[in-house]
Amino acid sequence: MNFEQQYIDLYRQASMALKNSSATLLNNRRDKAFALFEQIGFPTRQQEDYLYSQIQKQLGINYGVNINRINSPVNDKEIFACNVPGIRTDLFFMLNDQFHVPKQTKSLPDGVLMCSLSEACQLYPELVNRYLGQKTVKKTDGFVAFNETFSQDGFFLYVPKNRQCENPIQLINILRSKVDLLTFSRNLIILEEGAQAKLLVCDHATSDVNFFSHQLTEIFIAENANFDYYSLESTHLKTNSLKQIFIQQNANSKAVVNTIGLNNGCTRNHIEIDLEGSGAETWLGGMLVSDRTQQNENFTVIRHLAPHCKSNELYKYILGGQAEGTFSGRVVVQKNAQKTEAYQTNNNICLTKEAQMYTKPQLEIYADDVKCSHGATTGRLDESALFYMQTRGIDKTEARMMLLSAFTADILNYVAVEPLRDQLRSMVERRLRGNSIKCKGCSGC
Amino acid sequence: MLEINNLHASINGKEILKGLNLTVRAGEVHAIMGPNGAGKSTLSAVLTGNPAFTVTEGTVTFYGKNLLALSPEERSREGIFMSFQYPVEIPGVSMVNFMRAAVNEHRKHRGLEPTSASEFLKLMRAKKELIELDSKLTNRSVNEGFSGGEKKRNEIFQMAMLEPRLSILDETDSGLDIDALRVVANGVNALKSSDNASIIITHYQRLLDYIVPDFVHVLYNGSIVKTGDKNLALKLEEEGYDWIKNEFE
Numbered sequence: 282m283n284f285e286q287q288y289i290d291l292y293r294q295a296s297m298a299l300k301n302s303s304a305t306l307l308n309n310r311r312d313k314a315f316a317l318f319e320q321i322g323f324p325t326r327q328q329e330d331y332l333y334s335q336i337q338k339q340l341g342i343n344y345g346v347n348i349n350r351i352n353s354p355v356n357d358k359e360i361f362a363c364n365v366p367g368i369r370t371d372l373f374f375m376l377n378d379q380f381h382v383p384k385q386t387k388s389l390p391d392g393v394l395m396c397s398l399s400e401a402c403q404l405y406p407e408l409v410n411r412y413l414g415q416k417t418v419k420k421t422d423g424f425v426a427f428n429e430t431f432s433q434d435g436f437f438l439y440v441p442k443n444r445q446c447e448n449p450i451q452l453i454n455i456l457r458s459k460v461d462l463l464t465f466s467r468n469l470i471i472l473e474e475g476a477q478a479k480l481l482v483c484d485h486a487t488s489d490v491n492f493f494s495h496q497l498t499e500i501f502i503a504e505n506a507n508f509d510y511y512s513l514e515s516t517h518l519k520t521n522s523l524k525q526i527f528i529q530q531n532a533n534s535k536a537v538v539n540t541i542g543l544n545n546g547c548t549r550n551h552i553e554i555d556l557e558g559s560g561a562e563t564w565l566g567g568m569l570v571s572d573r574t575q576q577n578e579n580f581t582v583i584r585h586l587a588p589h590c591k592s593n594e595l596y597k598y599i600l601g602g603q604a605e606g607t608f609s610g611r612v613v614v615q616k617n618a619q620k621t622e623a624y625q626t627n628n629n630i631c632l633t634k635e636a637q638m639y640t641k642p643q644l645e646i647y648a649d650d651v652k653c654s655h656g657a658t659t660g661r662l663d664e665s666a667l668f669y670m671q672t673r674g675i676d677k678t679e680a681r682m683m684l685l686s687a688f689t690a691d692i693l694n695y696v697a698v699e700p701l702r703d704q705l706r707s708m709v710e711r712r713l714r715g716n717s718i719k720c721k722g723c724s725g726c
Numbered sequence: 727m728l729e730i731n732n733l734h735a736s737i738n739g740k741e742i743l744k745g746l747n748l749t750v751r752a753g754e755v756h757a758i759m760g761p762n763g764a765g766k767s768t769l770s771a772v773l774t775g776n777p778a779f780t781v782t783e784g785t786v787t788f789y790g791k792n793l794l795a796l797s798p799e800e801r802s803r804e805g806i807f808m809s810f811q812y813p814v815e816i817p818g819v820s821m822v823n824f825m826r827a828a829v830n831e832h833r834k835h836r837g838l839e840p841t842s843a844s845e846f847l848k849l850m851r852a853k854k855e856l857i858e859l860d861s862k863l864t865n866r867s868v869n870e871g872f873s874g875g876e877k878k879r880n881e882i883f884q885m886a887m888l889e890p891r892l893s894i895l896d897e898t899d900s901g902l903d904i905d906a907l908r909v910v911a912n913g914v915n916a917l918k919s920s921d922n923a924s925i926i927i928t929h930y931q932r933l934l935d936y937i938v939p940d941f942v943h944v945l946y947n948g949s950i951v952k953t954g955d956k957n958l959a960l961k962l963e964e965e966g967y968d969w970i971k972n973e974f975e
Contacts, residue, residue: 669814672774673828673884674802674835683827687818687867 284340285322292430295348302350303433304402306409307467314429323423333607333639335576336549339521342491344463347377350433353457355381370451370481371395377456377464378434390446393478394439398467401437408439412471416499416527416555424523424551428497432465435496440476440506449479449509449698456486456494456520468498472506472534479509479698486516493521500526502534504558509537509697513705514545518573521547532558532587539695540567540579541705543712547576554583556590556618566595568692570712572602572632581610585618585648592622597689598629599713600636608640612655616647625655630662630688685713727752727923728793728892733784734948735772742768744948745784750892753920757934757959758927760945761967766927767811769945770896774808775801788892802828803835805891805922809881809898816868821880824868825850825887832888853886857913875906882913889917894925899933911936931963946970 292299292315300308323340324331331337353376371389374381380397389395394405401409417425436452456464472478486492502508514522522545530536540550554563569577583592598606608627629638642655662684670680689709696702728750735743742765750756760766771779773786775798786793788804796804816824829849830840841849854861859879869877878898885893895914899907914924914937926937934942934956942959944952946967951974952958962970 663814663816666814666816668776668798669810669816670819670824670828671798672802672808672810673824673888674799674831675824675827676799676831677797679827679831683819683823684816687816690818 283322284337285318287343288340288427288431289319291346298348299431299433302348304399306402306406306413307398307433310414310429314426317421318423318426318430321421321423321426323427330580330609332641333609334549334578334580335547335605336521336523336578339493339547342461342493344461344491344493345458346431346463348433350379352379353377355379370449371446372451372453373436375436375452375454375466377458377462378432378466380434380436389450390444392441392444393446394437395450396437398435398437398469399433401439401469405439408471409437409469412499412501413469414499415501416529416553417497420527422525424495424525425497428465428467428495428525432467432495432497435466435468435498437468438470438478438480440472440478442473443475444473445477446479449481449701451481451483454482454484454494454496456484456492456516457488458490458492459488461491463493464495466494466496468496470498470500470508472502472508474503475505476503477507479511481511481513481701484512484514484516484520484522486520489517489519491519491521492516494523496522496524498524498526500528502528502530502536504531505533506531507535510539511537511696511701512540512550512567514540514542514548515708516545518546518575520545523549523551525551526553528552528554530554530556530558530561530563533560534558535562537564537695537697538566539564539692541692541709542567542569542571542577543708545571545575545577549578549580551580553581554592555586556584556592557586559587559589561587561590563590563592564594564695565592566597566692566695568597568599568689568709569606570599570689570709571604571606572600574603576605576607578607579610580607583612583623585612585614585621585623588617588619588621590618590621592624594625595692596627597692598627598638599632599685599688600629600638601632603633603635603637605636606638608638608642608657610641610655611643611645612653614644614646614648614651614653618648619650621648621651621653623651623653627657628688629657629659630685631659632662682710682713686710727789729785729787731785733769733772733786734782735768735779736782737768737779741782742779742948743772746945746949748943748950750923750925752891752923754923754941755918755937755939756923756925757939757942758925758945758950759929759931759942759959759962761971762929764945765948766945767896770808770894770925770927773801773894774798774806799831802888803832806894807885807888807890807892808894808896809878809885811897811900813869813872813877813881815870815872817870819868821864821866821868822850825864825884828884829887849887853883856886856916857882858909859883874901875903878902878906878910879913882910886913886917889922891922892925893917893922894927896927897929898926899928899930907933908936931959934959944970946974
C-alpha cells in the first residue's frame with residue numbers, strides 16, 4: 282500500500298493553485314510540511330502510536346480535493362434546524378472546509394472572535410502567528426504534515442483576557458458533496474488569561490458518498506482560563522474522520538474534552554494535552570455507540586509537565602455488530618511534575634461475539650510523589666442485572682436500554698450545559714434503540 | 727392459583743428438580759424448607775424464568791395459564807414476584823427510574839395509563855413507610871452500596887410497589903439480624919390478603935415465627951418429600967434434616 286504517491290503528485294501539480302487560494306500564514310508552512318510528508322509518508326501500523334489504527338487504509342479511496350475552493354451554496358434554513366432546544370448557542374457552520382455565519386447568529390461578547398482561519402490570518406496576523414503551529418512544529422507525524430501540506434482554511438476562536446462567553450458556541454461541520462471528497466480543516470482556538478468558553482463541535486455528513494475529513498486543531502488555554510470542548514460525531518458508514526487535537530494548558534487552567542461518537546465509518550480521535558503550568562486540571566473522555574463495521578479509535582496522550590496538575594480520563598465504548606474499538610491512552614508524568622494526580626479508565630461492553638475491542642491504558646511515571654491509577658475492563662452486558670429487571674416486569678429490550686444508558690451516564694455528566702446534556706442523552710438513547718438519531722426537525726442528516 | 731405438576735429442571739445438564747408437585751391457593755402461605763442442594767433456589771429460579779435453567783418435564787400453571795411459556799417479564803406482569811436471595815446491584819440506574827419503569831409496565835399490562843410523576847412519588851412514599859425503608863435509599867442506584875439488610879428491605883419494598891398475586895421469598899431471612907427480620911416480616915404480613923399467596927423458601931425456622939405458614943414442605947433431592955403444618959418446621963429446627971435424609975436415602 283503506497284497511498285502517499287497520489288497526494289505527492291497532487292501537491293506537485295497543484296501547489297500553486299493551493300497557495301493562490303490560501304492565506305500566507307498557512308502557505309509559509311506548506312513546503313516544509315510537504316517535504317516532511319514526502320519523507321515519512323502516512324504513519325503505519327508498525328508505529329507504536331498507530332498499532333491498531335485503521336484510518337490509513339481509508340486514504341486509498343480516490344477522493345476529490347477542492348483545491349480551487351469552489352464555494353458550495355449554503356442554505357441557512359436547511360442547516361439552522363440543528364439548534365439545541367432550550368439554550369441559545371452562538372451558531373456557526375463549516376460546509377466542508379468553508380466557514381459560514383448564519384444571518385441569525387448574534388454578535389459574540391465584546392472582543393470574542395469566531396471566524397474562518399483565513400479571515401483571521403488577514404485581520405489579526407500577529408495574533409495568529411503567535412500561536413499557529415506552536416504545538417505542531419515539533420511533531421514528526423505524517424498526518425500532521427499531510428494536513429499542513431493541504432489545509433487551506435478552518436475556524437478560528439479567540440477569547441480575550443477575562444472575557445467569559447455565557448452561551449456555548451456551536452460549530453456544525455457539514456460534509457456535502459456529489460463526489461467522494463477529502464477535506465482538510467486547520468483550526469485554532471485561543472483562550473487568554475482568565476477567559477471562559479464552551480464549544481460544541483458537531484460532525485454531520487449529508488450526502489451518500491465517501492468522505493475523509495481531516496481536522497487539525499490547536500488549542501491554547503492560558504492561565505486561569507476555562508475551556509470545555511464537546512465533540513459529537515453523527516455521520517454515516519462512508520465517512521472517515523481523523524481529528525487531531527493538540528492542547529496546551531497553562532497554570533491553573535481547566536479543560537474538559539468530551540468526544541461522543543454515535544455514527545461513523547472509521548474514526549481516529551488523536552488528542553494530546555500538555556499540562557505546562559502548575560495547578561492545571563483536565564477531564565478527558567468520551568463515549569461511543571458503534572455497530573455494523575464501524576471502527577473507532579481514541580488515541581490520547583496527557584503530559585504532566587508541571588507539578589500539582591490533575592488529569593482524569595474516562596472512555597466508554599458500546600460495541601455491537603462487527604464493530605471495532607480501540608483505546609490507546611498514555612499518561613506521562615515528568616520528573617518535576619510532583620503532586621500529580623492522574624487517573625485513567627476505559628470500560629467497554631461488547632454486545633456481540635463479533636465486536637472487537639483493543640485497549641491499551643498506559644502510565645509512565647518519572648516523578649516519585651504522585652497519585653496515579655489506570656485500568657480497563659471489557660465485558661458483556663450484565664446478564665444477572667438484566668434478569669433482575671425482567672423479573673420486575675421490565676421488557677428485556679427496555680432493560681438493556683436502561684443498563685446501556687446507565688453505562689454511559691457518567692460521560693454525559695461531563696457536559697456542563699444542561700439542555701445540551703439532555704439533548705445528547707436522548708440522542709444516545711435513540712441510537713441505542715436503533716432509531717434514527719437526527720436532531721428534531723433537522724433536514725440535513 | 728399455582729399448580730406445579732411433576733416438575734423436572736436441570737442446569738448445565740445436571741438434573742436438580744426431579745418431579746416436584748405443589749399446589750398453592752389464594753390466601754395461603756407455604757414454607758419450603760430443606761437441606762442445602764435440595765433444589766429450593768432452583769424452584770424459585772424456574773418459577774421466575776431464569777434462562778440458566780431448563781425445564782425438561784412437567785407443567786406449571788398460574789391461574790390456568792402455562793407459566794413456562796411466558797418470559798420473565800410477562801410472569802412478573804401476571805403477578806409473580808421473587809425476592810432475590812442476592813439482589814443485584816445496578817450502578818447508574820436510579821431506584822426511581824427502575825421502579826417507575828416496572829410499575830408502568832404492570833399498569834400497561836392491565837390496560838392502565840402510566841402513572842404521573844406526582845402520583846408515583848406519593849405511592850413510593852406510602853410504600854416506603856409501610857416497610858420502614860430509609861428514604862435516602864430510593865434516591866440511589868438500584869441496590870448499589872446497600873447493606874445486606876437494606877437490600878432485603880428493598881426487595882420487600884419492590885414487592886409492596888408491585889402488589890403481586892404470588893410472592894416467592896427466596897431465603898429472604900439469610901443475613902438478616904433480628905430487627906431487620908422483624909421489619910421484613912411485618913412488611914410481608916401487611917401485604918398479605920385473601921387474594922394473594924406466598925412461598926417462603928428458608929433454611930431456618932426463625933422467619934416462620936413472624937410469618938406463620940399454613941403449610942410446611944420439605945424439599946429433598948429435587949422433590950417434596952413431606953408436608954405438614956408449622957409444627958413440622960419446629961421439628962426440623964430441633965432435629966435437623968438427618969432424619970429426613972435417613973428416611974429417603
